[in-house]
Amino acid sequence: MAQVAFTRNLQRFFPDLEETEVPAQTVAALIQALDQRWPKLSSYLVDDQGRLRRHVNIFVDEVIIRDRETLSDTLHADAKVFIVQALSGG
Amino acid sequence: MAGRHLLVGTRKGLLQFILRDGAWYFDWLAFEGIQVPYACFDARSQTIWASVDHGHWGQKLHRSKDFGKTWQEIEVPKYPEDARLKEDKPAALDLIWVIEPGGVDEPERLYLGTNPGGLFVSDDGGDTFTMNAPLWNDPSREPFWFGAGKDSPGICSILVNPKNAKHLTIAVSVGGVYASFDGGLSWEGRNRGISSEFLPDPNSEFGHDPHFMTHCPAQPEVLWQQNHVGIYRSTDAGKNWQDISEKEGPARFGWPICACETNPEVAWVVPAQSDMSRVAVGGALCVSRTEDGGKSWQHFRQGLPQTHCYDIVYRHAFDNDVEHLAFGSTTGNLFASGDGGECWSTLGNYFPPVYSVRFYQT
Numbered sequence: 001m002a003q004v005a006f007t008r009n010l011q012r013f014f015p016d017l018e019e020t021e022v023p024a025q026t027v028a029a030l031i032q033a034l035d036q037r038w039p040k041l042s043s044y045l046v047d048d049q050g051r052l053r054r055h056v057n058i059f060v061d062e063v064i065i066r067d068r069e070t071l072s073d074t075l076h077a078d079a080k081v082f083i084v085q086a087l088s089g090g
Numbered sequence: 091m092a093g094r095h096l097l098v099g100t101r102k103g104l105l106q107f108i109l110r111d112g113a114w115y116f117d118w119l120a121f122e123g124i125q126v127p128y129a130c131f132d133a134r135s136q137t138i139w140a141s142v143d144h145g146h147w148g149q150k151l152h153r154s155k156d157f158g159k160t161w162q163e164i165e166v167p168k169y170p171e172d173a174r175l176k177e178d179k180p181a182a183l184d185l186i187w188v189i190e191p192g193g194v195d196e197p198e199r200l201y202l203g204t205n206p207g208g209l210f211v212s213d214d215g216g217d218t219f220t221m222n223a224p225l226w227n228d229p230s231r232e233p234f235w236f237g238a239g240k241d242s243p244g245i246c247s248i249l250v251n252p253k254n255a256k257h258l259t260i261a262v263s264v265g266g267v268y269a270s271f272d273g274g275l276s277w278e279g280r281n282r283g284i285s286s287e288f289l290p291d292p293n294s295e296f297g298h299d300p301h302f303m304t305h306c307p308a309q310p311e312v313l314w315q316q317n318h319v320g321i322y323r324s325t326d327a328g329k330n331w332q333d334i335s336e337k338e339g340p341a342r343f344g345w346p347i348c349a350c351e352t353n354p355e356v357a358w359v360v361p362a363q364s365d366m367s368r369v370a371v372g373g374a375l376c377v378s379r380t381e382d383g384g385k386s387w388q389h390f391r392q393g394l395p396q397t398h399c400y401d402i403v404y405r406h407a408f409d410n411d412v413e414h415l416a417f418g419s420t421t422g423n424l425f426a427s428g429d430g431g432e433c434w435s436t437l438g439n440y441f442p443p444v445y446s447v448r449f450y451q452t
Contacts, residue, residue, distance in 0.1 A: 013147070040163060044147040047182040048168040055146040085146040 002030055002075045007084040014038050027058060028071035030081065045083065046071070055086040092452050096416055097138065098424065099126035099406075099446035104140055106158055107437060109414075114426050114437050118158055128406055131450030132191040132200070135215060138450075139200075141186035149183050151202070153216060157452070167202060167210040167219035173226060175242065181206055185240070188406065190248035193255020201258075203245030207235055209260060211274060222274045225260070230279065234296035235265035238318070246405055247303040251310045259328055261300035261315065263405075267328055280328030286319050301345040302405040304357075312354035316347040316405070321359060323384045334384025340371040341378040341387040346408035348415060355383045358410065358431050360403040360417055370399045377415070377431045393434030394425065406446035418444025 001021040011017050017038060024030035035042035045056050052058065052068040059082040065073040075081070094109040095117070104126040106117040125143040132139060138154040151164045166183055173181040185205040192199025202210040202219060208226065210219040235243040243265050251257035256273040259280065267280040285292045286299065299318035306312040313324040320335035320342055335342040340361035350356035358379045363369050375394040378387045401419035408417040416426040422441040425434040
């Protein structure tokens with residue numbers, strides 16, 4: 001089960017968002033599973049074509065994922081996933 | 091709740107003002123800290139629609155059916171998987187730039203103009219949207235549509251003929267004006283008379299840059315556009331356009347344009363210096379009005395800043411109803427007029443940059 005943590009900024013839009021465990025073998029599958037529990041959450045993380053949004057980062061075991069287009073990075077059984085916004089804007 | 095209201099979409103949220111005893115007062119703020127590129131009211135369903143752009147988290151669409159007390163997030167439109175941009179990149183939603191209710195006889199229809207270059211249509215009151223394929227697949231799109239201030243072309247104006255809801259006229263910035271007479275099943279260009287010096291062929295059928303286009307609701311065959319290269323008017327639903335820019339004078343370059351609800355000879359613009367210097371003309375704001383179909387322009391300055399002014403007005407940030415005009419600027423100034431644009435009062439000077447201003451009445 002991958003352990004998933006989120007930036008607190010997302011709680012503004014998903015007040016009951018919390019750290020969770022998800023059975024998923026890829027980042028894409030993880031996003032899909034998260035959307036089941038928190039409907040529309042995936043649309044905050046990926047665009048309408050399924051690509052990671054430009055100002056969103058996903059770390060797996062403290063390393064930024066490589067495939068931002070199809071989110072094919074694999075997750076091992078105890079992967080620690082951190083979903084966070086890039087620090088940009090004004 | 092009955093009365094006149096003003097929706098102001100800004101860099102940092104959506105503000106509503108309400109008219110009481112002839113003066114505008116702040117009513118509420120929604121989406122604090124988040125960009126609201128556009129908001130409007132659909133009188134048919136008594137719904138406020140808001141385009142909400144989170145930056146990090148993407149473009150969203152919200153609606154309120156209780157006049158702004160609560161908001162519901164709608165599933166955002168999705169580009170078809172086979173919709174491709176130049177260099178074969180997949181098209182993905184970047185911006186919901188304009189929202190337009192359909193005709194009174196089609197109460198469930200709603201249009202969205204998006205970047206990149208999408209016209210999305212809902213026939214279920216905005217619950218779901220599909221992209222208008224005939225416009226996307228028009229052979230003129232790929233060679234003639236391109237981004238100007240943005241990376242991609244966007245649909246900035248959507249006009250539904252009040253006398254015939256199947257008659258649509260849209261403006262693409264950059265791309266030009268298109269019309270449909272069958273509710274969007276087929277499209278044709280409407281750019282004759284526009285001369286764009288930035289094109290290899292200035293009189294090309296497509297590739298022009300209408301910054302904003304509007305019509306006279308009482309005579310919808312009369313169209314007005316503030317184009318990148320000047321101000322134009324058409325009296326035949328866009329078949330032919332006449333350049334009505336001032337040769338000497340400020341009424342030439344700018345973004346927004348308002349048309350009188352009843353008189354097809356009357357319109358207003360807020361001029362800017364030029365595309366090379368996007369500031370108020372001579373450091374002073376004015377609103378220019380024509381009352382003779384663009385043959386002549388009057389310039390009104392009373393109540394507007396006349397020194398050290400760098401304000402420009404974005405294409406959706408100027409609106410009128412039967413009695414009032416209002417506009418907001420990139421510098422966060424917000425002004426209203428109750429006398430046809432001759433005298434202006436200040437609603438505030440410290441708002442965020444203003445993206446859209448739209449009146450509604452309940």
